Amino acid sequence: MGDDVLTKVRGVLKELFGVDPQSISLETKAFDVPGWDSVGHLSLCGALEEAFGIQFDARDLAAINSVSTIISIIDTKKRLPARA
Numbered sequence: 001m002g003d004d005v006l007t008k009v010r011g012v013l014k015e016l017f018g019v020d021p022q023s024i025s026l027e028t029k030a031f032d033v034p035g036w037d038s039v040g041h042l043s044l045c046g047a048l049e050e051a052f053g054i055q056f057d058a059r060d061l062a063a064i065n066s067v068s069t070i071i072s073i074i075d076t077k078k079r080l081p082a083r084a
Contacts, residue, residue: 005052005071012047013067016040028067054078 010021017035054077
């Protein structure tokens, strides 16, 4: 699932921040992406929730600081059964 998730995350970053998707890797950190500041962070998290059909909690929002963290959290949430 990781490669598909990375491709989708790259698409979200491209759409929000205008970055070249090929410049985004697992090692990409928030400070590497122009526009991924505190306001951009909220926009990014909202766009990721919509793109993946998930919901981040406060702990997730605080932890997201890199592409690898995004993918790890998304993979975990996609494996968990949906809460009623």
